[in-house]
Amino acid sequence: AQTVTQSQPEMSVQEAETVTLSCTYDTSENNYYLFWYKQPPSRQMILVIRQEAYKQQNATENRFSVNFQKAAKSFSLKISDSQLGDTAMYFCAFMEGSQGNLIFGKGTKLSVKP
Amino acid sequence: EPEVTQTPSHQVTQMGQEVILRCVPISNHLYFYWYRQILGQKVEFLVSFYNNEISEKSEIFDDQFSVERPDGSNFTLKIRSTKLEDSAMYFCASSEWREDEQYFGPGTRLTVT
Numbered sequence: 114a115q116t117v118t119q120s121q122p123e124m125s126v127q128e129a130e131t132v133t134l135s136c137t138y139d140t141s142e143n144n145y146y147l148f149w150y151k152q153p154p155s156r157q158m159i160l161v162i163r164q165e166a167y168k169q170q171n172a173t174e175n176r177f178s179v180n181f182q183k184a185a186k187s188f189s190l191k192i193s194d195s196q197l198g199d200t201a202m203y204f205c206a207f208m209e210g211s212q213g214n215l216i217f218g219k220g221t222k223l224s225v226k227p
Numbered sequence: 228e229p230e231v232t233q234t235p236s237h238q239v240t241q242m243g244q245e246v247i248l249r250c251v252p253i254s255n256h257l258y259f260y261w262y263r264q265i266l267g268q269k270v271e272f273l274v275s276f277y278n279n280e281i282s283e284k285s286e287i288f289d290d291q292f293s294v295e296r297p298d299g300s301n302f303t304l305k306i307r308s309t310k311l312e313d314s315a316m317y318f319c320a321s322s323e324w325r326e327d328e329q330y331f332g333p334g335t336r337l338t339v340t
Binding site for chain 2: 146148150155156157158159160163204206208210212213214215216217218219220
Protein backbone atom coordinates (compact mmCIF):
# COMPACT_ATOMS: atom_id res chain seq x y z
CA ALA A 114 0.00 0.00 0.00
CA GLN A 115 1.14 3.49 -0.76
CA THR A 116 2.16 5.70 2.16
CA VAL A 117 3.01 9.37 2.46
CA THR A 118 5.29 10.64 5.21
CA GLN A 119 5.76 14.21 6.34
CA SER A 120 8.46 14.20 8.97
CA GLN A 121 8.09 17.80 10.13
CA PRO A 122 4.96 18.25 12.29
CA GLU A 123 5.63 21.98 12.70
CA MET A 124 7.85 24.60 11.11
CA SER A 125 8.20 28.33 11.34
CA VAL A 126 9.77 30.92 9.04
CA GLN A 127 10.26 34.66 9.07
CA GLU A 128 8.28 36.72 6.63
CA ALA A 129 10.10 37.12 3.28
CA GLU A 130 12.35 34.12 3.97
CA THR A 131 12.35 30.75 2.20
CA VAL A 132 11.18 27.50 3.75
CA THR A 133 11.19 23.90 2.52
CA LEU A 134 8.66 21.30 3.63
CA SER A 135 9.60 17.64 3.26
CA CYS A 136 7.56 14.74 1.95
CA THR A 137 8.49 11.18 1.11
CA TYR A 138 6.28 8.49 -0.28
CA ASP A 139 6.38 4.80 -0.91
CA THR A 140 4.99 3.11 -4.00
CA SER A 141 5.85 0.39 -6.47
CA GLU A 142 3.87 2.11 -9.20
CA ASN A 143 5.43 4.05 -12.05
CA ASN A 144 2.40 6.12 -13.02
CA TYR A 145 1.35 8.50 -10.27
CA TYR A 146 0.79 12.12 -9.34
CA LEU A 147 1.87 14.17 -6.36
CA PHE A 148 0.22 17.21 -4.84
CA TRP A 149 0.64 19.78 -2.12
CA TYR A 150 -2.51 21.12 -0.51
CA LYS A 151 -2.76 24.02 1.90
CA GLN A 152 -5.31 24.11 4.74
CA PRO A 153 -5.57 27.52 6.43
CA PRO A 154 -7.43 27.95 9.75
CA SER A 155 -10.70 28.10 7.79
CA ARG A 156 -10.00 24.39 7.05
CA GLN A 157 -10.67 24.71 3.35
CA MET A 158 -8.32 22.49 1.31
CA ILE A 159 -6.58 24.52 -1.39
CA LEU A 160 -4.42 23.02 -4.13
CA VAL A 161 -0.93 24.52 -4.15
CA ILE A 162 0.91 22.53 -6.78
CA ARG A 163 0.76 19.31 -8.82
CA GLN A 164 3.52 17.10 -10.24
CA GLU A 165 3.21 14.25 -12.71
CA ALA A 166 5.69 11.45 -11.98
CA TYR A 167 6.58 11.04 -15.67
CA LYS A 168 7.77 14.65 -15.89
CA GLN A 169 11.37 15.29 -14.91
CA GLN A 170 10.88 19.03 -14.71
CA ASN A 171 9.93 20.29 -11.27
CA ALA A 172 6.55 22.05 -11.07
CA THR A 173 6.45 25.75 -10.20
CA GLU A 174 3.56 28.04 -9.28
CA ASN A 175 4.68 31.59 -8.54
CA ARG A 176 6.42 31.50 -5.13
CA PHE A 177 5.85 27.74 -4.76
CA SER A 178 8.11 25.13 -6.31
CA VAL A 179 8.83 21.48 -5.75
CA ASN A 180 11.96 19.37 -5.69
CA PHE A 181 10.83 16.03 -7.10
CA GLN A 182 13.38 13.25 -6.70
CA LYS A 183 11.73 10.18 -8.19
CA ALA A 184 14.47 7.69 -7.36
CA ALA A 185 14.52 8.84 -3.74
CA LYS A 186 10.69 9.07 -3.66
CA SER A 187 10.94 12.56 -2.30
CA PHE A 188 8.68 15.52 -3.06
CA SER A 189 9.55 18.66 -1.10
CA LEU A 190 7.79 22.02 -1.33
CA LYS A 191 9.76 25.26 -1.34
CA ILE A 192 8.00 28.49 -0.47
CA SER A 193 9.95 31.60 -1.41
CA ASP A 194 9.35 35.10 -0.04
CA SER A 195 7.05 33.71 2.67
CA GLN A 196 3.98 35.78 3.46
CA LEU A 197 1.78 35.90 6.55
CA GLY A 198 -1.03 34.41 4.48
CA ASP A 199 1.06 31.28 3.94
CA THR A 200 0.43 30.31 7.56
CA ALA A 201 -1.46 27.01 7.30
CA MET A 202 -1.28 23.24 7.47
CA TYR A 203 0.39 21.82 4.38
CA PHE A 204 -0.49 18.32 3.23
CA CYS A 205 1.46 16.25 0.76
CA ALA A 206 -0.73 13.84 -1.23
CA PHE A 207 -0.18 10.92 -3.60
CA MET A 208 -2.47 9.57 -6.28
CA GLU A 209 -1.88 6.40 -8.25
CA GLY A 210 -2.53 6.86 -11.95
CA SER A 211 -5.10 4.08 -12.22
CA GLN A 212 -7.09 5.26 -9.20
CA GLY A 213 -8.50 8.61 -8.23
CA ASN A 214 -8.20 8.64 -4.48
CA LEU A 215 -5.69 10.89 -2.78
CA ILE A 216 -3.51 9.51 0.01
CA PHE A 217 -2.47 12.26 2.37
CA GLY A 218 0.42 12.69 4.77
CA LYS A 219 -0.18 13.86 8.33
CA GLY A 220 0.65 17.44 7.46
CA THR A 221 3.14 20.13 8.45
CA LYS A 222 1.92 23.15 10.36
CA LEU A 223 3.71 26.20 8.98
CA SER A 224 3.77 29.48 10.86
CA VAL A 225 5.05 32.60 9.12
CA LYS A 226 6.24 35.16 11.64
CA PRO A 227 6.36 38.92 11.01
CA GLU B 228 -14.15 30.95 -10.72
CA PRO B 229 -16.21 27.76 -10.33
CA GLU B 230 -16.06 26.15 -6.91
CA VAL B 231 -17.35 23.14 -5.02
CA THR B 232 -20.01 24.01 -2.48
CA GLN B 233 -21.19 22.02 0.53
CA THR B 234 -24.19 22.27 2.84
CA PRO B 235 -24.64 22.52 5.72
CA SER B 236 -21.41 24.02 7.04
CA HIS B 237 -22.07 22.49 10.45
CA GLN B 238 -24.39 19.67 11.42
CA VAL B 239 -25.08 18.47 14.95
CA THR B 240 -26.88 15.16 15.34
CA GLN B 241 -27.57 12.58 17.99
CA MET B 242 -25.98 9.15 17.93
CA GLY B 243 -28.07 6.73 15.90
CA GLN B 244 -29.61 9.38 13.67
CA GLU B 245 -29.27 9.52 9.90
CA VAL B 246 -27.51 12.46 8.28
CA ILE B 247 -27.19 13.57 4.69
CA LEU B 248 -24.33 15.81 3.67
CA ARG B 249 -24.75 17.66 0.40
CA CYS B 250 -22.27 18.79 -2.21
CA VAL B 251 -22.50 20.57 -5.54
CA PRO B 252 -19.40 19.71 -7.58
CA ILE B 253 -17.99 21.92 -10.31
CA SER B 254 -20.38 21.63 -13.25
CA ASN B 255 -18.13 20.13 -15.94
CA HIS B 256 -16.39 17.70 -13.57
CA LEU B 257 -17.00 13.98 -13.94
CA TYR B 258 -15.35 12.50 -10.83
CA PHE B 259 -16.60 13.11 -7.31
CA TYR B 260 -15.10 12.23 -3.96
CA TRP B 261 -15.76 12.27 -0.25
CA TYR B 262 -12.99 12.58 2.33
CA ARG B 263 -13.10 13.03 6.06
CA GLN B 264 -10.75 14.61 8.57
CA ILE B 265 -11.08 13.83 12.25
CA LEU B 266 -9.93 16.85 14.25
CA GLY B 267 -6.15 17.08 14.36
CA GLN B 268 -5.62 14.13 12.04
CA LYS B 269 -4.91 13.65 8.38
CA VAL B 270 -7.44 13.70 5.58
CA GLU B 271 -8.75 10.21 4.74
CA PHE B 272 -10.36 9.03 1.51
CA LEU B 273 -13.86 7.59 1.79
CA VAL B 274 -15.24 7.04 -1.70
CA SER B 275 -15.01 8.07 -5.35
CA PHE B 276 -17.91 8.21 -7.79
CA TYR B 277 -18.00 8.24 -11.55
CA ASN B 278 -20.67 7.61 -14.15
CA ASN B 279 -23.31 7.15 -11.45
CA GLU B 280 -21.51 4.44 -9.57
CA ILE B 281 -18.85 3.99 -6.92
CA SER B 282 -15.43 3.52 -8.50
CA GLU B 283 -13.30 3.18 -5.35
CA LYS B 284 -14.01 3.02 -1.64
CA SER B 285 -11.91 2.71 1.49
CA GLU B 286 -12.29 0.43 4.49
CA ILE B 287 -13.92 3.31 6.34
CA PHE B 288 -16.78 3.37 3.85
CA ASP B 289 -18.81 0.51 5.31
CA ASP B 290 -22.51 -0.34 5.04
CA GLN B 291 -23.44 2.67 7.16
CA PHE B 292 -22.34 4.97 4.35
CA SER B 293 -23.89 5.54 0.95
CA VAL B 294 -23.49 8.07 -1.84
CA GLU B 295 -25.89 9.28 -4.45
CA ARG B 296 -26.17 11.74 -7.29
CA PRO B 297 -29.91 12.37 -7.13
CA ASP B 298 -29.95 14.92 -9.96
CA GLY B 299 -27.55 16.58 -12.37
CA SER B 300 -25.89 18.79 -9.79
CA ASN B 301 -25.98 17.37 -6.25
CA PHE B 302 -23.76 14.67 -4.78
CA THR B 303 -24.70 13.39 -1.35
CA LEU B 304 -23.15 11.33 1.43
CA LYS B 305 -25.55 9.56 3.78
CA ILE B 306 -24.62 8.08 7.12
CA ARG B 307 -27.46 5.80 8.22
CA SER B 308 -26.87 5.50 11.95
CA THR B 309 -24.27 7.92 13.21
CA LYS B 310 -21.71 7.00 15.85
CA LEU B 311 -19.65 9.26 18.07
CA GLU B 312 -16.56 8.41 16.03
CA ASP B 313 -18.21 9.77 12.87
CA SER B 314 -17.61 13.27 14.26
CA ALA B 315 -15.27 14.87 11.72
CA MET B 316 -14.97 17.37 8.93
CA TYR B 317 -16.33 15.90 5.69
CA PHE B 318 -14.94 17.24 2.45
CA CYS B 319 -16.41 16.81 -0.99
CA ALA B 320 -14.09 17.13 -3.98
CA SER B 321 -14.43 16.93 -7.74
CA SER B 322 -12.15 16.65 -10.75
CA GLU B 323 -12.65 16.80 -14.47
CA TRP B 324 -10.75 13.56 -15.10
CA ARG B 325 -9.50 10.92 -12.70
CA GLU B 326 -5.85 12.00 -12.86
CA ASP B 327 -6.57 15.71 -12.59
CA GLU B 328 -6.26 17.83 -9.49
CA GLN B 329 -9.20 17.60 -7.15
CA TYR B 330 -10.96 20.75 -6.02
CA PHE B 331 -12.30 20.62 -2.50
CA GLY B 332 -15.39 22.17 -1.00
CA PRO B 333 -15.25 24.11 2.29
CA GLY B 334 -16.33 21.05 4.27
CA THR B 335 -19.18 20.10 6.57
CA ARG B 336 -18.36 19.78 10.23
CA LEU B 337 -20.35 16.88 11.64
CA THR B 338 -20.73 16.64 15.40
CA VAL B 339 -22.35 13.50 16.81
CA THR B 340 -23.49 13.77 20.43
